[in-house]
Amino acid sequence: MSLWNDLGFSDNPYSPRPIQGDEQGVKLLIGREKELQRLTTYLRSSDTHPTVEGPNGVGKTSLVAVAGFLLKKDFLEGNSQQALLPISEPFQLTTDDTTASFKRRVLLRVAQSFLDNHNALKERGLNVPDVERIDQWLNAPTFNSRGGGFTSPLGGLTATQGTTANTSSGFSEDGFITTVLTWLRECFPTNATGGFICTIDNLELLETSKNARALLEGIRDEVLGVKGLRWVLCGARGITRSVASSPRLQGVLAEPLIINPIAEDQIERLISERLGVFALSSDVTVTVNSEGFSHLYRIGGSNLRNAMKYSEDFSFWAVENSALDAIRESPSRLIESWMNGLAELYEEDTTGVGGRAWEVFTKLALAGGNTSPSQYEEYGFESNQAMRPHLRSLEDANLIESAVDETDNRRKTIGITSRGWIVNYKRTGFSRIGAQ
Known part of the structure; x- marks a missing residue:
């Protein structure tokens, strides 16, 4: 059993990982109602791709994941005719990416998403490719090729018979891109029909706004302009605002939705909800209560990821030092004592600062x-x-x-x-x- 099971929780209530796009994630996304409404409205209604900007750890990835889940839920439950379906894992651009390599990577994921969502799309009357042929094509170690082409799930590509390894490079050279783009156009002929929601996360990892602009300008037509794909771009440090203002990307990317730290008056509700979601019963050992979490949130510069990490670290320390009884008696005092000691150690390491x-x-x-x-x-x-x-x-x-x-x-x-x-x-x- 994990430490959290021993304390009475199904999982780590202080996990610094982003919230997932599911029913649990909807419950955990506290204090973001306005941002969530604005992002879902953009995805449903705008011809430009929304961008999201805020400090690292503020919750941008969580917001996008929950927005995508709610849009898909609306479609599956018949509340919307617009099929907006998120591709679950975000993409990340690197300085090693080229337009061709990134486009190939995206379209491979799109092909798999057609497979994953085939029944839902077909039941609602959308034009989707043959699921069995997609599955064989994506997952077989080889595929039929004819003089540099291949047997497409849509048919129509013929040449001399041969066998080629089933690699993304081979697909790209032999008609893969043309085929998947055709699927997208036929399934999602207009924005009102819907599309797959794709996320480019952590744009700041490109290190400079110059690199980010160059790569995004390079994929503007080949990826961002593909019919049937709705993109959300996330970044910190002003990088999304910088790239969105590029003349070549104006009309393609929307002005950033700014994500500020969650208001302090929402923090106790946020952590209380988390503790309730993960508690297996009413008899749990809460290592960091709402008051203590609010304290850690203030210490960490109103950064939610920092507060979660501090809470996780304190919980491990408390268990390792047999301090659970002391926590039950006075949780806030013990948190304060632990953080004071950590702060003193960190300050001792700053002797070179004048x-x-x-x-x-x-x-x-x-x-x-x-x-x-x-x-x-x-x-x-x-x-x-x-x-x-x-x-x-x-x-x-x-x-x-x-x-x-x-x-x-x-x-x-x-x-x-x-x-x-x-x-x-x-x-x-x-x-x-x-x-x-």
Whole structure:
């Protein structure tokens, strides 16, 4: 049995993983009603692809997953004639991707999605390809080829008989792309008919807005312009706003839906719902209650992923140190004591940070934890160059992280790390649980 089963839960109620697109995910997505409504409206109604922007760990992936689930549920239950069906796993672009390689990867997943959703689409009268032939084609180690072509599930491709390994490269060369695009056009002839919802997540992993723009501009017509596909693009650090403003992508990508941290007055409801969803009975051992979780949320810069990770770490510490009885007696006091000790250890590792750098760090925390080099005057510097060494010392101590924009070779965005927020908690005097 897992630790969580021993405590009386079916699974980890403090998991920092994104919420899944299912009925449980709908219950767990607390405090995002307006954002959820706006995203589903965009997917149903707009000819542009929605984009979502917010800090890492704020819940962008969870929001998109639940939105896709609800749209599919509406179709399956007959509440909507529009077949909007999410492809479950998000895609990620890398600097190694080309337009051709990414398009091939997408269309392989689309072919599998036709197979997974075949019955639902057919029952509602949509034009879908033969499911048995798709299954054979996708999953057989070989397929029939005729002089560089192959036997398509749609038929019509003929040449000399031969055998070729069933690889994505071979499919692309022998008509795979043409075939899947035909399926999409015939099944989803208009946006009102529907389409598969695809997500490109973590655009910030491309490291620069220049890289992101170049790749997205490259796939604009070949992927983003494919009929029958609805895309959602997610990113942090201002990257989605940057790419959405590209002249080549205007009219293709919508202005970002900004996801801000969940309001503090929603946090106790959020964690209470999680504890209730995962509890196997009323007799469970709650290692981090709603009051303690709210405290950890404030310490972590109002970042939900940070708060979940702190709660998970504390739970493991409590079990390993036989502190469950102490938790039952005074959970909030023990959480505070544990976090105080962790903060002191982290601060001890920051000996290389000087006084001026600490001034920058303090102002950055008071400003919400994010800034850019262009705001150097707000930190008392005459130039970006004058502030840069102090930012570097904070980054070397893992108190902040930054992204570089190759278009001007300057640090574009700066944010406090999870470790940095804990150190800030120590430096601001260990604000007690319940203090606002």
